Amino acid sequence: MTDYANDPAVKNLQEYLRIRTVHPNINYDECIAYLKRQATNLNLPATVYEVIPKKPILIMTWEGLEPNLPSILLNSHMDVVPVFEKSWTYPPFEARLVNDVIYARGVQDMKSVGIQYIEAIRRLKNNGIKLKRTVHLSFVPDEEIGGTEGLGAFVKTEHFKKLNVGFALDEGLTSPEDYFVAYNGERSIWHLKVICPGKSGHGSLLLPDNCGEKMRYIIDKFMDLRQESKKKLESNPELTIGDVTSVNLTMLNGGIQNNVIPEKLTASFDLRLALSVNFVEFENMIKQWCKEAGKDVTYEFEQKDEYVPPTLVDETNAFWVAFKAAIDQLNIPIKVRTFPGGTDSRYVRAQGVPALGVSPLRCARPALHEHDESLPAAVFVEGIAVYEAVVPAVANA
Structure with a gap:
């Protein structure tokens, strides 16, 4: 039986969840300090941009062997929606582990995914893996209030252009079934x-x-x-x-x-x-x-919103081919759908960059924005292994 209470990745997620980046009027300072420590632990440079005052965007960069090639962006948002604390069984910012289930605001949407990126990169670096393309991890503000002053503003800057992004991954939705869903477009x-x-x-x-x-x-x-x-x-x-x-x-x-x-x-x-x-x-x-x-x-x-074309999911998109092959090798079924709400992916696609929304969280009850938002620790940990396979696949495409 796995001891999730002492799993370093689970502990790392719990620490992130305890940072109250909750609307309204978020102060992101504590979150940025935490992410800078993560970057230091990974031996990755981290840069903070403030296109809009008090709306920081942190980018960690793992340089590839061929840094002139278009890069890979792993995007996640730091902010979470408000809570009705009296309606929660456990305090929403305590990140309590109960019967191997983590209860916290943002555990599904989407702090778990941000930590899955970090932990997958940690495993790859510890195993001496080198990637062809540069990989950027972006942590952005204000997605839950539309993202216009977060990634929406950042994609219009020279800073974003210099990242030379060729393909991006962002959030999807938790799947109650045994398959993942890849969202290639949004209404x-x-x-x-x-x-x-x-x-x-x-x-x-x-x-x-x-x-x-x-x-x-x-x-x-x-x-x-x-x-x-x-x-x-x-x-x-x-x-x-x-x-x-x-x-x-x-x-x-x-x-x-x-x-x-x-x-x-x-x-x-x-x-x-x-669409x-x-x-x-x-x-x-x-x-x-x-x-x-x-x-x-x-x-x-x-x-x-303007019309934004969906990302192609066929043989003309080498990143999709690589992504799908990695998921197939893990023997995990995957379905392609249009995202029902709005995510930061639309800002990336609007710049002509192919993007998929995928939260590698399956066989769990979707509970984003709900009271008692929760996630089994086993589901979170499985997702780390998914990115451990997916990141090299798309970065070497």
Whole structure:
């Protein structure tokens, strides 16, 4: 029986999880100091960049034998989402090991993956392995609030260009089955607000130009679209949520008193556009709905991601071929899907760099952002061996 309580890799993960890089208003200093110590222990140079003040990005670099070749980027984010501490069985930043299961905020999303990178590199270096390509480990802030001031800002700098990244790995999702999932693309996020103005007056009247009638029309149109996506999923078991456009009404605002018809109502929608959607046609459809809803109905974007092509997963992509061969050699099944949410991979792909989102965590219950987020230590340790095989494969591709 494995003694995970005394496993150095598990202890290292626990130390990382105890650093409270939790939103909002994160101070990353302690985390950066910890990662600098990790780099020193690995005998790797570490550089910290602050494109945005107080949003540090740390890059560890393991130089390859042919450093002019495009490099490999192993990306992870340092930040974690907030917690409702009273709803946790164990304190979320204690990283307690109970019956060989680690309970902590961020243990799945995604501090475990960051430590798997580190521990895999440690094993490879200790075994005297040398790699053809340079490998960079990036630890970035603010992914959980969109990443625009984290990796999103960094990829636009000369610092990133100088890394000469040819292929990147980032987070995926924990798999409850015995297979891994590689995410080669993401739906595009559109956060949209529709504004329905109208004639204000006494709540007892049936005034014309009513904002409530306009709002009903808009909501009906978006909810009909939502039903279409649900039907697609229900009718085809091969599809997953990443293959369809998701539509959710997330906020309703307006009104000042129950007997006063408001002069304006607004509705906010979270849309995740499938890779198959024509973005121009989709926005034109929204414009038409607003026109049909009534006088002066408008919309505005709070976030509008551009279309980013998915990473090719065929023989034309040498990095995919190498990655897949390494996973096959471990006798681990793998499926390719479109990521249902948003990760930092989209910023890398937008620069023309192929990227896969893979968390090598399987046969475990997905629990990211949940109370009692947890991960069996055995699942974490298996993932180290996965990267021990994958990193040389892609770095020597």
